[in-house]
Amino acid sequence: MSEARQGPLSGVRVLELAGLAPGPFAGMMLADHGADVLRIDRVRAVSDRPRTDVMDRGKHTIGLDLKSPEGVAAFKKLAGKADVVIEVFRPGVAERLGIGPDDLHAVNERLVYGRMTGWGQDGPLAPTAGHDIDYLAVSGVLSMLGREGGKPTPPINILGDFAGGGLMLAYGVLLALFERERTGRGKVIDAAMVDGAALLFSMFYHGVQSGGWGPRGTNLLDTGAPQYDTYETADGEYVAVGSLEPQFWDAMVTRMGLTDLPDRHDRKQWPALKSRLAEAFRSRTRAEWEAVFDGSDACVSPVLSMPEAVTHPHNVARGAFVQVGDVHQPLPAPRLSGAQEPDLSPATRLDDLTSWGLSPEESEKLRSQGVLA
Template structure:
């Protein structure tokens, strides 16, 4: 059995973009055996070296023609051996293919069927196309992101696809696995990115209702406050400031020699404070400011690029980044100190399907028919 708390859990992941693979990666990182099912044509084009990203690490892959009866029959045989299926189609597509939740749970009542969509399985928008930006738009989240007086700014596709989507689906799988220990039954998970994005902002409705949160970009945590923003340095880089609490603010102004700043509790002073901070940060390079704030509680950090982050002393000390097949990437998280995580490796083809209930002669026949690759 492999390493990690999910060792022994078997996952069938239908190939998709971003959130589905991310959920599968989260499970694989912690020991689950994840088999990604691609299209036959994709496998044929790529050959024995799967086209794979970091999101596919630790997985095995095959190609299967799910539009053929034999392909559907084969998928059902794989599902009979699985604990989890991750499905990423629009609502109704899996049912039309004959691999929907009821089709598979009829042969495997313990199966956990995780459905990953943007809009969810029902509702007026469920059958329509969309992307991360659309899901966070109708959740209300996008309206809160951006600077004052400017249009809403999507934070790339992190909130919908990954945090509100893939991570929520992985969490749902863990809930269902835990529940199955008590009931012996599987579960269907409806993971919708619009739901997940809305949930991530659970702190804010009460603040808005109580008048503690105003227009976009005017508040304490959205760049409205000079105590929570980024500032350019002399060399064109940036420092991030999060000196919200009085004691941290006191340390920042002392380190910068700005003890004469006006009272920050008066919002009317925020523009003047911001201007003074901006001028001060422009007086030194980022590296010089890093030295100034090294080891302090001022809550000031350098804004590192993705290529710089793995070299930061803190990240190096914790092993926050790892190298897999020559590519630097984030290590599995969170850490279970007594269990560890799975060995990390790029995705590979699975040639022997006997452990999934398909013997070599049957696999050979399927390959000859063009159903399996």
């Protein structure tokens, strides 16, 4: 039997249907803050070994054959005890399996049914395949990313999959749970990565349409400006410069000992100013520049590798990372005052499903049939 977890979502029960990264990320966001998340894997995918993937932390897992009538019936029993289902199939797949929103609301009208896809539940692209880069492309976001004169460059798969998808789905779950307190009924959430990616760029749409935001790589915040870019240091490392405001710029150039610089307010002077800064930053190592800017408001920071970030003094002081087994990983965010330390242990198989509505006898029968791992 799964023990009660601590956190603001303590008591919220989530069934997470196994899928690619955005689904587990949404489940992780909920588990991080106390939800009891049960991941439903394929039968063959479950073993006695804990799942060490960071996005499976704090969860339990079982293997269930959802292509069998017995597996579907068992899933409906689990859903009867759940508050949330996270589903990441293409539109129509859950309905064909018999576990769509109507199927599950028939056994639990309070259930929040969270659906996440790339293109959404409707529209001409809904039935087609895609990946993060495609959703960014169609949302207009990808056209904004990259350096001047270069091709559009996706930032790995962060904006579509994780921010536009998983995080938006977790947010939608919270909205639906909040509304359920008033209505007593669960909502169906249509979380589309193409929608979420577009929403993340809300502040830029007016600028693009009004002409205030130019082609990619030529603007203040997209590496066009010399005061918002990265520069190589003498040892082949990099520093990040974000000295946008006058007082921060003054602090930077003063500590660097630079004078007679081109006017940073004149866009025509940006290439010459970038060249001066690049030459100056190449004169010292990254560590030396860290010492120069230590304690200042110059907004110059070292570009750290992920292993380096774990040991940076600021992150250490805040306890921003924790080691679970052999894996360093970020602590849950945001932080809530008075919250107890979260359970970040690797996901383990849940054998006793009594609290989820399946008796030991039912579970054993399903195991003997090969329906339950």
